[in-house]
Amino acid sequence: MKAVKENKNRGKWVVLLGAPGCGKGTQSEYLIASDFNFKVVSVGEILRHNKDTIVPGQIKTIGELIGAGLLLPNEVVIGVVKLELEKMNSIIGNISDQNIIFDGFPRTIKQAEALDELAKGFNNSINYVINFEIKEDVLFKRILGRYKCSNCGRIYNDYFLPTKVSGVCDVCGGKVFDRRMDDNEESLKVRITEYYKNTYPLIDFYKKSNTLYNVNADDEFEHVKNCVLEILNKECK
Numbered sequence: 001m002k003a004v005k006e007n008k009n010r011g012k013w014v015v016l017l018g019a020p021g022c023g024k025g026t027q028s029e030y031l032i033a034s035d036f037n038f039k040v041v042s043v044g045e046i047l048r049h050n051k052d053t054i055v056p057g058q059i060k061t062i063g064e065l066i067g068a069g070l071l072l073p074n075e076v077v078i079g080v081v082k083l084e085l086e087k088m089n090s091i092i093g094n095i096s097d098q099n100i101i102f103d104g105f106p107r108t109i110k111q112a113e114a115l116d117e118l119a120k121g122f123n124n125s126i127n128y129v130i131n132f133e134i135k136e137d138v139l140f141k142r143i144l145g146r147y148k149c150s151n152c153g154r155i156y157n158d159y160f161l162p163t164k165v166s167g168v169c170d171v172c173g174g175k176v177f178d179r180r181m182d183d184n185e186e187s188l189k190v191r192i193t194e195y196y197k198n199t200y201p202l203i204d205f206y207k208k209s210n211t212l213y214n215v216n217a218d219d220e221f222e223h224v225k226n227c228v229l230e231i232l233n234k235e236c237k
């Protein structure tokens with residue numbers, strides 16, 4: 001609506017799109033630490049913190065659905081994002097002025113439409129959608145090789161970004177690492193199928209709103225990072 005365009009100080013509200021393992025999580029970590037001072041709404045993180053909660057209307061827990069690689073019901077995910085935005089708004093003030101990354105959301109057209117509505121409610125809009133394009137074999141290595149320091153949370157990968165000293169975190173020296181519960185081959189196949197069925201159509205959805213930017217995510221982290229920065233340094237339309 002018009003009110004959105006009149007707000008000149010509005011922050012960059014960014015959606016990162018891409019198949020599981022495309023590297024968007026690592027890029028968003030970089031962006032959060034960058035001069036853009038991004039806040040992140042990581043739906044995956046929030047849901048993993050609530051993994052023992054039963055999914056409304058179902059007999060399985062959130063963790064069981066994620067573990068099987070399945071998408072959660074739209075209402076659940078949309079509700080989580082709405083709560084998170086309201087929480088941020090009450091803690092840090094007017095979030096319309098903040099730069100925000102949405103990681104792992106939206107994953108369906110319904111969620112994308114809901115996000116547009118939510119953004120409008122906060123007097124902003126999704127103004128950048130960065131689509132990480134990746135080849136399937138690279139994707140499997142990214143996902144299956146990924147692990148994380150249990151102490152500081154730094155993300156590593158067996159194939160692309162191992163610790164400098166085997167088994168020791170570069171950042172904090174920690175020796176315990178987590179592999180995410182859904183990082184196994186079987187659930188990966190389900191996740192990729194879900195991605196192409198439900199999330200891939202978002203590329204067309206955002207093309208129509210003229211906010212879509214494609215990045216070749218097969219490249220080295222640094223190169224992908226620079227492409228993303230170049231996109232974000234452009235003024236919003």
Ligand SMILES: [Zn+2]
Pocket residue numbers: 149150151152153154169170171172173174
């Ligand atoms: Zn660490």
